[in-house]
Amino acid sequence: MVTGASAVGALNTIEAMSVQKIVLFYVFTPLADPEAVRLWQHALAEGCGLKGRVIISKDGINATLGGDIDDVKKYVRITKSYEPFKKADIKWSTGQGDDFPRLSVKVRPELVTFTTPDEIKVDADGVIGGGEHLKPGALHKLIEERGDDVVFFDGRNAMEAEIGRFRGAIVPDVETTRDFIDEIESGKYDEYKDRPVVTYCTGGIRCEVLSVLMKNRGFNEVYQLDGGIVRYGETYGNSGLWDGSLYVFDKRMHMEFGSGAESLGSCLECGKRTPKFVNCANESCRQQFLRCEDCTRAGLHPTCGSCVSVGM
Ligand SMILES: [Zn+2]
Ligand SMILES: [Zn+2]
Numbered sequence: 001m002v003t004g005a006s007a008v009g010a011l012n013t014i015e016a017m018s019v020q021k022i023v024l025f026y027v028f029t030p031l032a033d034p035e036a037v038r039l040w041q042h043a044l045a046e047g048c049g050l051k052g053r054v055i056i057s058k059d060g061i062n063a064t065l066g067g068d069i070d071d072v073k074k075y076v077r078i079t080k081s082y083e084p085f086k087k088a089d090i091k092w093s094t095g096q097g098d099d100f101p102r103l104s105v106k107v108r109p110e111l112v113t114f115t116t117p118d119e120i121k122v123d124a125d126g127v128i129g130g131g132e133h134l135k136p137g138a139l140h141k142l143i144e145e146r147g148d149d150v151v152f153f154d155g156r157n158a159m160e161a162e163i164g165r166f167r168g169a170i171v172p173d174v175e176t177t178r179d180f181i182d183e184i185e186s187g188k189y190d191e192y193k194d195r196p197v198v199t200y201c202t203g204g205i206r207c208e209v210l211s212v213l214m215k216n217r218g219f220n221e222v223y224q225l226d227g228g229i230v231r232y233g234e235t236y237g238n239s240g241l242w243d244g245s246l247y248v249f250d251k252r253m254h255m256e257f258g259s260g261a262e263s264l265g266s267c268l269e270c271g272k273r274t275p276k277f278v279n280c281a282n283e284s285c286r287q288q289f290l291r292c293e294d295c296t297r298a299g300l301h302p303t304c305g306s307c308v309s310v311g312m
Contacts, residue, residue, distance in 0.1 A: 020095035022052070022066040022250060023076060024230065026111065026205040028126040029060045029084040034107045037061070041079075042105040048075040051100035052250070055108050059122045061085060062111040062205055064249060066099040084124070091203055091230045099250040114209050115178050119216065131199060131211030131222035136235040139198060139225060143241070151192050155180075155201035155210045156247070159288060163254060163265040163275045164229075164244030166200060180210060184217055196221045202246065204228035233257035245275035253277055267292035269301035280304035 031037055034056045041054050045065060050072065052065035065075065079085050109117045121128045134142060143150050152169035154161045161171040170192070172183045183189075197219055199207040207224035214222050225232060229246050236242065237258045244264035245254040254263070254275040263275035267290055274292035281302035289304040301308075 018097075019069040020066060020097040020099070021069045021072045022064065022093050022095040022099055023072055024064050024091040024093070024203045025088045026062040026203065026208075027060045027085050027088045028111070028122045028208060029124055030122055031056065031058055031060060031084065034058055038105055038107050040082075042103070044078055045075060045103055045105060048072070050075055051098075051103045053100070053103075054105040055111055056106070057108050057111050057117075059111055059120060059127075061088075064100075065103075066095045066097075066250065089227060091227065093230070093248075093255065095250070096252060099252060110209075112206050112209055113177050114180055114213065116181065116209070116213060120209055120212060127208045127212060129212050129215060130208050131197075131215065131224040133226040134198065134223045135226045136232045136240070139223075139232070140240070142196065142198070142223065146196055150196045150198060152241075153189075153192075153197050153199045153214075155199045155206045159277075160202075160247035162290065163263045163277075164242065164246050164261075165264065167241050167243055169200075177206060181213065184214055184219075190218075193218050194220055196223065198223045198225060200225035200229060200232075202228050202248070203230050247277075265290045267295055268305060269295040280307055282307045 038056045041056065045054065048067060048071040050065045050067040052063070054061065054063040054065065065072065076090055080088055152166040154165055154169050154171045157174055157176060158171050161169070165171060170189065172180065174180055174183055197214065199211050199214070199222065201207050204225065204227050211222045211224045229242065232240065232242060233246065238261050242257065245256050245261060247253070248255050263273050265274060266272065267274045269291060272292045274290055276291060276293060277288040278291045278296060280287045280289060285304060285307050287304045287306065291301055295301055
């Protein structure tokens, strides 16, 4: 029995050697000593040979890491053995290997930089006073019941929404998460204050904070998509309310929920649909813009729209 099991185990290990996985998770929980957690997380991730980004704050942890499947599993197992992180909801996806340039583990004032570190309060159950969490099925139920009254509110940077978003979503004019406060205080969205507003983002973390900020600023019925677009895509693929590609923060740059997904974005040069962002060739700009693979191969349109218009 033991021999058989370990033989199978060994075989699985060999087969799994080249399988690269990326994990994405966050936990909002009070951490008395973020620096100690940082040291531990750094040693653990490094020891497992992982690369990616981990942010620690007094309010918890936010991590995106990639590596060999067995190493990632080991990292996850040990991370979850720490009581405050036990409930971490780990989102797995398949990487290409070398998805991140390096390992970075840092302590920051906020897990996501909304520049409101004092407005967010957490306890062992997570963020206090956030929007009601809706799992993908519950989201569909809300829409069945409330129909067009339901408003999707994109909690990401506007650029991310260029290649994919929920059908009919409001995409706030934000370049970074820091811009959200001005945006929701601008009055532009006041007409939605008494409607059911569903915030969504990649994995859910930005909405944990954004939904609090919106509620505190007079939005009366705020929900957040539990597990974010990632979980929604796993549940409904391309047959639900999501259109296009999902922008991701690793070398892949985008992912799709099964075949047949078409990006909502268009190549700046030829107009063809593409999910491919590239960096502006102007070193002082480096803004990302959409350019299809054919135009990239042909060396067309090296700079972003703004740099073209100023003759760079
Ligand atoms: Zn093109
Ligand atoms: Zn540019």
